[in-house]
Amino acid sequence: MEGRWNLDDLYTSFDSPEFKDDMAKLDQKVKEINSWAKDKLKKDSNPQKILEEYIAQYTSIYSLAVKLMNFGNLSLSTDAKNQKAANAIEKLQMKMTELTSATVTFKQWLGSLDNLDEILDSTEKLKEHKFYFQELDLQNKHTLSKEKEEVIAKMKNTGSSAWSKLQNNLTSTLTVEIEEDGEKKKYPLPVVRNMAFSKDQDFRKKAYKAELKSYEKIEESSAAALNAIKGEVITVSKMRGFKSPLEETLIQSRMDQETLDAMLQAIEESLPIFHKYYKKKGELLGHKKGVPFYDMFAPVGSVETTFSxxxxxxxxxxxxxxxxxxxxxxxxxxxxxxxxxxxxxxxxxxxxxxxxxxxxxxxxxxxxxxxxxxxxxxxxxxxxxxxxxxxxxxxxxxxxxxxxxxxxxxxxxxxxxxxxxxxxxASDKEAIGILEGSISQSGQVIADIYSRYYFESKLFEKRKESSLSVDELKEIMLEAQRKAYGDGLDHDYLHPYMWVCKPHYYSAGRSFYNFPYSFGLLFSLGIYAQYLEEGEAFVEKYDKLLSVTGKNTIADVAAMVGIDVRSVDFWRSSLNIIAKDIDKFLELVE
Structure with missing residues (x-):
């Protein structure tokens, strides 16, 4: 039916012969590549042949795993009670840990080749995958012994992954009590957080206070989860020879420190214009000390257009x-x-x-x-x-x-x-609402993400010494919000528990799950500005850029359209686009 997707091109059901056959095939292929890595890498002296065999084997496994895992995840996303989907996902996660032995053995073999670049230039198939193998070679420099990597992979299931599941369970089952019409009603946390968009200011404030109060029930458990996950990240990152979890994240992101520093410098310079916007929004809503947190997402203006x-x-x-x-x-x-x-x-x-x-x-x-x-x-x-x-x-x-x-x-x-x-x-009346909504969203990706980056940096710094108490975590979060939002927010009404409700902090595999959002917004705005300059001639460049994002560093991808992401001026130019929107909004509401 219209409005619901069809997954039949993946599988028709978890009981279908095709799904069951592919689960069995994945088992077999994992065994085969482990056996191949154990025997072939020791005996075969033809590196060109080994590399091409690896491409074929790993592509086959990857293809099967993507189909199976996506069918499970997509099914579960539209039916949270689909136990067959949940079971399939858990089985697949366990199966994929069994690949650790082969991948570690292969990376170590790859790292032993003295003339890797020369070998990779020897056939078209290897040239096509040159960046992929060079990245594996780089990863090998931060890969431990096969035995240690296998232990880490398995221990994560009862370590960081288990803590992450606990935190997800805590927040997804947390109920918030709000008094309405003299009666106390309970709501799920996501529903209460969405009340921040209500048109009723008293209701927004009541929901905000109730939300903060509800976190007291899970603050100690959440702090334990956060400390455990970040502690594991610090330990494993250090074992693998990274200078810090941030360095590990940058390498995973194919991004260098120079690029991050340039972007952060431009963001810090731009914060006053966001403060100006938040102060004006506060004034429009009747506040004199900046906008209180409960009114950050309050609707301003009127957008009545609806669509079927x-x-x-x-x-x-x-x-x-x-x-x-x-x-x-x-x-x-x-x-x-x-x-x-x-x-x-x-x-x-x-x-x-x-x-x-x-x-x-x-x-x-x-x-x-x-x-x-x-x-x-x-x-x-x-x-x-x-x-x-x-x-x-x-x-x-x-x-x-x-x-x-x-x-x-x-x-x-x-x-x-x-x-x-x-x-x-849009009419001027609607333009105010549309612009404000867009600026509010940009404020989340720039100012709020900056506060999250600052919080996580401080968290890692302090977690190296010891676990942090609930009060310490709350104070660092308040410090981060004051730094990012300045006098744009009313400091009497901040959000000390933002570390509890954001799942991004609870992933051991994705530290600093924040600055990539800022990068994405500002890079896209820079690309769009180029399109406005070049017109139709830019379309082919754009498609080409998207097609090579999987086999180049970020700097090299950007250079294809003449962008230098290590230049502060590029990031300033993108932020200036948002600044112009803020100026237009301020002009419309005067």
Whole structure:
């Protein structure tokens, strides 16, 4: 039916012969590659042949794992009680840890080659995968013995992964008590956090206070989880020879410190303009000391435009076509072939995401569409992710994995196409609401992400010495918010528990799950500015850029369109686009 996706091109069910056969095949292929790594790497002296065999074997395993895992995750995302999906995911996670032996053995063998670059230039197939193998060689420098890596992989299941699951369970089952009409009512935490967007200021304040009060029930458990996860990261990162968890994250992100420093410098310089916006928003809502946290997301202005799903499709296709027919054709194909699940319903997860399915050269997009203008922007955003995947399907699967900072490039670009079109047609009254919503979102990605980066930096620094108490964690968070928001926020009403409700802090595999968002927004804005300058001539460059994001460093990808991400001026120019929007908003509300 329209509004729900079709997963049949993956599998028809968890009981289907195809799904069961592929689970069995994955088992067999994992055993085969472990046996191959154990025997072949010792006996065969032809490195060229070994490298090409590895490509074939690992691509085959990766393809199967992506299909199986995505079928499980996609099924669970629309039906939280799907026990078969949950069981399949857990089995797959265990199966993938069994790959550790082969991958570690292979990396160590790769690191033993003295003439790797020469070998990689010897055949077309190896040239195609040169960056992939060079990255594996770099990883080998931070890889421990096979035995230690196997222990770490298995221990994570009862260590950081278990703590992460606990924290997810704590926040997803936490109920918040709010008094309404003289009666106390209980709500899930996500519902209460969404009350920040209510039109009723008294209700927003009441929800904020109730939310903070509710965290007292889980603060000690959350602190234990956070300390355990960050402690594990520090220990393992040090064992692997990284200078810090940040260095490890930058290497994983194919990004250098110079780029991060340039971006952070520009962000720090831009914070006063965001403070100006927040102070004005506070004034509009009747506050004299900046905006209190409970009013940060309060609606300002009036946006009454609504869309049916069909109208949203037509509008998106029309706007995408102004950029390129290829982008519009991709979106139409996605709509026509039920690649989207947009209907809100019980058991379906909130928010939105896109899963690119390289083995079947398709995508699946989840959103919770209610017809608002924001929902249309969300659809455009997720279709941008899908288009990024489409541009990568011509590449080998091993060359299709891009780093987090580049993950938002196409999505924000597509959202910008649509939001700019909406703004052009809006009345002054609606323009205020549209602009304010956009600036508020940018404020989260710039000012709030800056506070999260600062908090996590301090957390790692202090966790090296000892575990942190709840009071210490709260104080660091308040310090981070004061630093990021300045006098834009009322310091009597901050959010000391932001470390509890943000799941990003509770991933051992993704430390500093914050600055990539800032990078994504600002890089996309810079790319969009280039498009406005060059027009149609830019379209081919854009598609090419997306197609190589899986086999280049971030600096090299950016250089393809003439951008120097190590230059503070580039980041300033992107932030200036947001500054102009803030100036326009301030002008409209005067």
């Amino acid at each position: 799903y069909k109208e949203a499709q037509e509008f998106i296709l029309e706007q995408f076509d102004t950029f390129s027919s290829k982008l519009a054709e991709f979106a139409k194909h996605a709509f026509d072939n039920n690649w989207l699940d947009i209907e809100p319903r019980e058991g379906k997860r909130g928010g939105a995401f896109c899963s690119n399915l390289h083995p079947i050269k398709q995508s699946r997009i989840l959103s919770n569409f209610t017809g608002s203008l924001s929902d249309v922007g969300t659809l455009a955003h997720e279709l941008g992710h899908g288009y990024h995947g489409q541009c990568l399907y011509q590449e080998s699967m091993l060359n299709a994995s891009y780093p987090m900072p580049l993950a938002e490039t196409a999505s924000i670009f597509c959202e910008t196409i649509v939001s700019n079109a909406v703004l052009k047609e």
